[in-house]
Amino acid sequence: MTWLRKAKEGLKAQQRRRELPDGLWTKCEDCGEILYHKELERNLWTCSKCSYHFRISARSYIKILVDEDTFVERFSEVVSTDPLKFRDAKRYSDRLKKAREETGLSEAVLCGEGRIEGHPCVLAIMDFAFLGGSLASAAGERIARSILLAIETRHPLLILSSSGGARMFEGILSLMQMAKANALLARLSDAGVPYISIMTHPTTGGVTASFASVGDVILAEPKALIGFAGPRVIKQTINQELPEGFQRSEFLLQKGMIDRIVHRTELKKTIAWLLRFFAAGAALPQKPRRRAGESLARFRAASLPIGTALPPAPPTPVAEPAAAGTTEIEVPEPSPNGTATGSAPVSPAKTPAPAQPAKAPAPAQPAKTPAPAPSAKAPTKSSAKPPARPTVREVRVEE
Numbered sequence: 001m002t003w004l005r006k007a008k009e010g011l012k013a014q015q016r017r018r019e020l021p022d023g024l025w026t027k028c029e030d031c032g033e034i035l036y037h038k039e040l041e042r043n044l045w046t047c048s049k050c051s052y053h054f055r056i057s058a059r060s061y062i063k064i065l066v067d068e069d070t071f072v073e074r075f076s077e078v079v080s081t082d083p084l085k086f087r088d089a090k091r092y093s094d095r096l097k098k099a100r101e102e103t104g105l106s107e108a109v110l111c112g113e114g115r116i117e118g119h120p121c122v123l124a125i126m127d128f129a130f131l132g133g134s135l136a137s138a139a140g141e142r143i144a145r146s147i148l149l150a151i152e153t154r155h156p157l158l159i160l161s162s163s164g165g166a167r168m169f170e171g172i173l174s175l176m177q178m179a180k181a182n183a184l185l186a187r188l189s190d191a192g193v194p195y196i197s198i199m200t201h202p203t204t205g206g207v208t209a210s211f212a213s214v215g216d217v218i219l220a221e222p223k224a225l226i227g228f229a230g231p232r233v234i235k236q237t238i239n240q241e242l243p244e245g246f247q248r249s250e251f252l253l254q255k256g257m258i259d260r261i262v263h264r265t266e267l268k269k270t271i272a273w274l275l276r277f278f279a280a281g282a283a284l285p286q287k288p289r290r291r292a293g294e295s296l297a298r299f300r301a302a303s304l305p306i307g308t309a310l311p312p313a314p315p316t317p318v319a320e321p322a323a324a325g326t327t328e329i330e331v332p333e334p335s336p337n338g339t340a341t342g343s344a345p346v347s348p349a350k351t352p353a354p355a356q357p358a359k360a361p362a363p364a365q366p367a368k369t370p371a372p373a374p375s376a377k378a379p380t381k382s383s384a385k386p387p388a389r390p391t392v393r394e395v396r397v398e399e
């Protein structure tokens with residue numbers, strides 16, 4: 001029997017020698033395929049054989065998603081201090097310093113404004129390489145400010161999550177960010193500004209439990225681990241075998257927690273389609289808007305395999321006098337007390353809309369202050385009636 005074992009070991013050693021990439025080749029972490037570096041880069045760091053998605057940095061996502069030279073970073077001045085003077089094996093302040101040096105970021109989330117296929121939007125992109133993409137006071141504050149910026153500019157918000165959860169080095173201050181972000185997202189929702197959440201591998205803990213799960217549309221990368229507690233903890237707690245593919249995006253798509261799984265090479269196209277959809281839906285008068293809702297329902301049906309062409313975007317409105325190029329369309333929108341102010345978020349749709357019965361005219365909100373919103377209701381997923389949401393006062397429609 002010994003000679004058998006020896007032969008096996010010999011084979012392994014040979015394999016290992018063949019795997020040495022020397023910077024030109026990278027081994028797929030899932031299927032073991034050896035991938036040529038340039039090709040991997042062309043495929044946006046996804047395996048051409050099994051479509052495994054390699055983890056990439058926040059800046060790489062900016063490169064992939066945002067039109068060239070349109071990204072402007074914001075809120076980089078908000079950085080973590082060490083409020084608890086926390087120390088375990090290492091000082092928290094030292095960990096922060098190291099993470100900053102290694103990633104070139106000052107926090108676990110990179111925020112800013114940019115355009116995606118010409119559509120302006122506000123972005124917040126998390127980076128797992130920075131202390132596990134953990135959510136702490138500064139990261140939470142950056143996200144909060146991004147949401148406020150989206151309300152102010154009325155540009156759609158995009159949050160790309162990649163996180164191990166709340167950062168324990170800041171204790172309860174980290175946990176508070178969950179409530180803060182969601183309270184502001186409720187305001188964003190009241191203002192009728194769309195929010196697209198993108199979950200990447202992994203999105204866990206406090207991030208899943210707060211802002212990542214409440215997008216108007218929730219996208220996820222294939223095979224991403226998405227959950228609150230990890231599978232091992234759950235297995236020990238409930239003392240049962242977990243189903244196949246538990247907590248992976250494919251499983252969550254089946255259960256209705258996410259709307260669509262999007263391959264990274266399709267991500268920009270898909271987001272651009274959604275931005276076009278929201279812009280057109282907001283600009284259309286009541287009736288055709290329902291038609292726009294139907295195509296979002298088809299989008300949500302999502303049984304289509306990855307790479308299938310999306311349903312066509314709703315037609316751009318022709319009701320208003322449309323000139324060539326960029327047209328601006330005013331949607332009449334009487335506010336509850338007759339004061340239709342400029343940028344203040346006004347609760348949507350006061351026009352006779354049979355679609356939404358119980359929506360009481362919300363009092364115009366003070367817009368700026370980052371105090372917790374009075375109504376603690378989390379923004380529910382608008383899957384029931386997406387067309388009623390976006391009522392934007394002034395929408396730019398391309399073409």
Ligand SMILES: [Zn+2]
Pocket residue numbers: 028029030031032033047048049050051052
């Ligand atoms: Zn692979």
